[in-house]
Amino acid sequence: xxxxxxxxxxxxxxxxxxxxxxxxxxxxxxxxxxxxxxxxxxxxxxxxxxxxxxxxxxxxxxxxxxxxxxxxxxxxxxxxxxxxxxxxxxxxxxxxxxxxxxxxxxxxxxxxxxxxxxxxxxxxxxxxxxxxxxxxxxxxxxxxxxxxxxxxxxxxxxxxxxxxxxxxxxxxxxxxxxxxxxxxxxxxxxxxxxxxxxxxxxxxxxxxxxxxxxxxxxxxxxxxxxxxxxxxxxxxxxxxxxxxxxxxxxxxxxxxxxxxxxxxxxxxxxxxxxxxxxxxxxxxxxxxxxxxxxxxxxxxxxxxxxxxxxxxxxxxxxxxxxxxxxxxxxxxxxxxxx
Numbered sequence: 001x002x003x004x005x006x007x008x009x010x011x012x013x014x015x016x017x018x019x020x021x022x023x024x025x026x027x028x029x030x031x032x033x034x035x036x037x038x039x040x041x042x043x044x045x046x047x048x049x050x051x052x053x054x055x056x057x058x059x060x061x062x063x064x065x066x067x068x069x070x071x072x073x074x075x076x077x078x079x080x081x082x083x084x085x086x087x088x089x090x091x092x093x094x095x096x097x098x099x100x101x102x103x104x105x106x107x108x109x110x111x112x113x114x115x116x117x118x119x120x121x122x123x124x125x126x127x128x129x130x131x132x133x134x135x136x137x138x139x140x141x142x143x144x145x146x147x148x149x150x151x152x153x154x155x156x157x158x159x160x161x162x163x164x165x166x167x168x169x170x171x172x173x174x175x176x177x178x179x180x181x182x183x184x185x186x187x188x189x190x191x192x193x194x195x196x197x198x199x200x201x202x203x204x205x206x207x208x209x210x211x212x213x214x215x216x217x218x219x220x221x222x223x224x225x226x227x228x229x230x231x232x233x234x235x236x237x238x239x240x241x242x243x244x245x246x247x248x249x250x251x252x253x254x255x256x257x258x259x260x261x262x263x264x265x266x267x268x269x270x271x272x273x274x275x276x277x278x279x280x281x282x283x284x285x286x287x288x289x290x291x292x293x294x295x296x297x298x299x300x301x302x303x304x305x306x307x308x309x310x311x312x313x314x315x316x317x318x319x320x321x322x323x324x325x326x327x328x329x330x331x332x333x334x335x336x337x338x
Contacts, residue, residue: 006088006177009081010197013204014125015057016072016158016220017045019064020265026061029263033236034222034271035151037143039128040103047103050154050222051136051143055125056104058155059220067266067315069217071118072158073108074176074197075125082109082123088175089121113171115162116215150233152222156272157202159218161209161314168206169193178204181279182253184289184297191291194254201254201277209314216314219260219268227257227273237261246310248273249303252296253289260310267315 020026023046030036030048039056040047044064047057062070076082086109089095096110099120106124113119130136130143145151162168172178172195181201184192194202209216224230230248237244245268247259257273289297298305305311312320 006084007179008077008197009085009177010121011075011077012198012200013155013157014055014073014075014122015059015155017060017062017070018220018265018267019062019066019068019070020263020267021063021065021067022264022266023061023063025264026267029242029269030059030061031149033149033233033240033242035146035149037134037146042103049128050152051145052141052153053155054127054142056128060102061265067317069117069158069160069220069267069315071110071120073105073120073122076121076123079123082121085109085121085176092171092175094171094175113160113162113215114167115160115164117160117162117168117217150224150229150236152271153225154223156221156223156270157200157205158220159205159207159270161213161216161218162206163209163212163214165193165206165208166190169195172204172206179284180286181277181284182287182289184253184291184294186291192253192289196279199279200275201256201279207311210312211314211318211320213314213318216316216318217267218314219270221270221272223272223275225274230257230259230271230273233271234259246299246303246305249299249301251276251298252293252300253298255300258299260305266317268313 027046036048036050038046038048045060045062048059049057076085089111094111098107099110101107104126105122108120108122110120128142134143136144178195178197180193180195182194183190191208194205196203234248243262245260250257254276256276259271261269263269
């Protein structure tokens with residue numbers, strides 16, 4: 001069969017912007033516990049990077065009344081690739097148009113998935129150049145490993161919640177050239193999909209929103225590269241009163257070592273202990289999991305991902321459907337400190 005979808009036009013996930021009602025608490029979490037560097041402050045926003053992130057920032061925290069993902073940016077593989085993907089997105093009627101560059105970025109093209117998540121495409125980025133006191137002796141490392149917290153290396157992936165998983169997947173495949181590595185189905189319904197444009201097991205995942213809401217955010221993941229660091233981080237979070245949702249354990253889907261926590265602003269963060277499965281073969285076939293395999297798919301080691309939060313809580317939080325017995329609506333369960 002002739003392959004018509006574009007491939008290798010998206011290089012990788014470059015950055016994400018989160019809104020936090022507790023910006024000071026969020027900054028404390030990411031800098032003091034996860035060891036991220038602050039590289040810029042502008043208005044109500046702070047820009048941060050892990051010590052192996054190649055650009056000036058991978059995380060932007062903006063003060064706001066409700067936790068949520070503001071946007072995520074994907075960097076293309078070239079300037080020409082950017083314009084080809086922009087034409088495809090615009091032709092599909094999903095584009096919002098060009099915007100001026102952010103700190104360290106050139107112009108970006110903004111669009112929304114069919115579910116309403118804001119994504120941006122960009123090519124021009126400024127490489128991070130460390131000041132003399134932060135330069136690493138390891139030439140492929142943009143800056144020294146911090147000496148506090150359990151420092152993350154770089155941004156890894158994001159997970160979106162959607163009322164229609166398949167529609168978002170098709171957008172990522174057909175317009176961006178991503179490939180679906182794994183998927184989860186419940187009968188005929190697609191309830192989860194894990195996609196990548198490079199050899200990582202996934203950089204964008206989409207899971208069905210149990211609330212039926214549109215355009216919500218599940219989590220952003222940061223990469224350690226050493227599974228033991230998840231255990232070290234879990235101990236640190238317990239000591240500091242940071243809510244742990246699940247883990248440490250290892251997913252069957254992606255094979256990544258995971259730990260899920262809630263940062264003080266209310267957004268879910270995953271710590272990815274290792275890269276999980278790496279896809280090297282060009283003719284890799286999508287693996288499909290079914291609901292009778294979900295226990296292994298979610299956690300090989302037997303950790304329980306709590307249904308009352310993991311499959312329902314997203315940001316921004318939404319009101320749950322009316323309870324059939326009481327007639328009362330309840331809100332998304334808020335993270336509670338351990």
